[in-house]
Amino acid sequence: MSLAGKKILIGVCGGIAAYKIPLLVRLLKKNKAEVRVVMTASAIEFVSPLTLSVLSESKVLYEFQDEKHQWNNHVELGLWADVFLVAPATAKTISAMAHGYADNLLLTTYLSARCPVFVAPAMDLDMYSHLSTKKNLEKLAQFGNHIIESTEGELASGLVGKGRMEEPEKIFLSLQKFFENKERLKGKKILITAGPTHEKIDPVRFFGNHSTGKMGYAIAKVAADNGAEVKLISGPVHLKLEHKNIEIISVESALQMYDEVERNFDSCDVAIMTAAVADYRPEQVAAQKIKKEDELLNLKLIKNPDILKEMGKRKKHQLLIGFALETQNAVENAQKKLTKKNADLIVLNSLENQGAGFAHATNQVDFVTPEGVQHFDLKLKSEVAEDIINFIIENM
Ligand code: PMT
Numbered sequence: 001m002s003l004a005g006k007k008i009l010i011g012v013c014g015g016i017a018a019y020k021i022p023l024l025v026r027l028l029k030k031n032k033a034e035v036r037v038v039m040t041a042s043a044i045e046f047v048s049p050l051t052l053s054v055l056s057e058s059k060v061l062y063e064f065q066d067e068k069h070q071w072n073n074h075v076e077l078g079l080w081a082d083v084f085l086v087a088p089a090t091a092k093t094i095s096a097m098a099h100g101y102a103d104n105l106l107l108t109t110y111l112s113a114r115c116p117v118f119v120a121p122a123m124d125l126d127m128y129s130h131l132s133t134k135k136n137l138e139k140l141a142q143f144g145n146h147i148i149e150s151t152e153g154e155l156a157s158g159l160v161g162k163g164r165m166e167e168p169e170k171i172f173l174s175l176q177k178f179f180e181n182k183e184r185l186k187g188k189k190i191l192i193t194a195g196p197t198h199e200k201i202d203p204v205r206f207f208g209n210h211s212t213g214k215m216g217y218a219i220a221k222v223a224a225d226n227g228a229e230v231k232l233i234s235g236p237v238h239l240k241l242e243h244k245n246i247e248i249i250s251v252e253s254a255l256q257m258y259d260e261v262e263r264n265f266d267s268c269d270v271a272i273m274t275a276a277v278a279d280y281r282p283e284q285v286a287a288q289k290i291k292k293e294d295e296l297l298n299l300k301l302i303k304n305p306d307i308l309k310e311m312g313k314r315k316k317h318q319l320l321i322g323f324a325l326e327t328q329n330a331v332e333n334a335q336k337k338l339t340k341k342n343a344d345l346i347v348l349n350s351l352e353n354q355g356a357g358f359a360h361a362t363n364q365v366d367f368v369t370p371e372g373v374q375h376f377d378l379k380l381k382s383e384v385a386e387d388i389i390n391f392i393i394e395n396m
């Protein structure tokens with residue numbers, strides 16, 4: 001796909017990988033993109049603004065004012081771009097972006113930008129694996145930024161490990177894919193449930209489960225990046241996600257989740273139920289904290305509605321996708337769920353597989369459809385989400 005008419009702003013930070021940015025600018029220009037560059041003061045020690053200016057055919061900015069004391073307008077830059085790519089993104093700039101600092105032109109541009117932002121980190125392996133860097137990158141992802149993960153290999157320090165900036169060709173492909181995908185689900189409404197439900201016992205206690213919401217939030221992000229209008233009905237989780245195409249509706253219990261799904265189901269085109277919904281809830285919620293007076297405490301539980309099954313009965317044009325979390329006879333149980341709940345796809349994950357299910361960044365799934373079973377290898381939840389979105393596009 002040509003990038004003709006696409007406006008790409010590159011923010012270059014002071015890391016050795018900055019020497020690869022001229023190659024990236026060249027690639028983008030060869031593919032007809034318009035490119036502008038903003039740099040930090042330390043970046044110009046690594047790569048000359050003149051080189052980047054010649055290649056991008058535009059003035060490179062790195063100070064708040066130019067030689068004539070005219071303001072370099074970061075607001076205009078941020079509004080101009082279709083995409084802002086920060087590469088290489090150093091630990092310092094990542095931290096500053098995560099905390100909202102605005103003491104150089106690149107950072108003020110980041111804060112002003114309304115377009116999607118891509119971040120390609122590059123640093124030494126210990127800096128990359130440091131908890132503060134990890135947390136800052138997580139934060140940037142939660143703000144809705146796209147992280148182009150560093151790769152493993154030989155680093156400038158001579159050490160070998162993760163921290164190398166992704167190669168310019170791969171960064172180029174990520175940007176190209178972003179523009180290609182952006183419209184695939186335009187005009188489609190996708191309803192997603194995520195996370196656990198909490199079923200109240202008394203004012204201080206509930207029962208729940210280990211779901212973190214990672215799987216559902218990953219699907220929401222990929223769906224939104226593909227242009228869908230997403231309603232994410234989320235149980236209590238610690239995740240945050242900001243995206244102009246995503247509306248998050250927070251709920252606590254299975255009954256609340258059911259109400260929200262019911263309210264939004266008829267108008268959606270696709271519903272994806274990743275939530276780990278409690279099958280039962282206490283029949284009575286104690287008005288006061290239950291005191292530990294007796295040796296035995298009996299709680300009477302009653303059944304919650306099966307949201308997926310109810311929507312299976314009600315569906316008309318919708319594509320209905322459920323998950324199955326199994327601990328034994330996985331495929332057989334998933335096939336039963338497919339039929340019983342009238343779903344078009346059951347995404348099966350099993351707690352028997354390492355790295356799959358609750359809380360991991362990864363998942364290993366099988367797609368169970370009336371046509372058969374398709375196996376996928378263990379991969380990042382964001383990649384599982386891409387497979388699900390591809391399924392939707394092929395089957396809608
Ligand atoms: O959130 P993470 O930490 O990333 O973990 C992801 C996950 C393990 C929660 C997710 O991948 C997953 O498997 N979700 C479904 C968990 C589950 O409850 O599975 P189940 O086999 O009990 O339910 C089958 C399907 O029916 C699910 O789509 C579920 O959302 C739905 N269901 C279940 C019960 C109920 N009362 N209402 C429902 O809609």
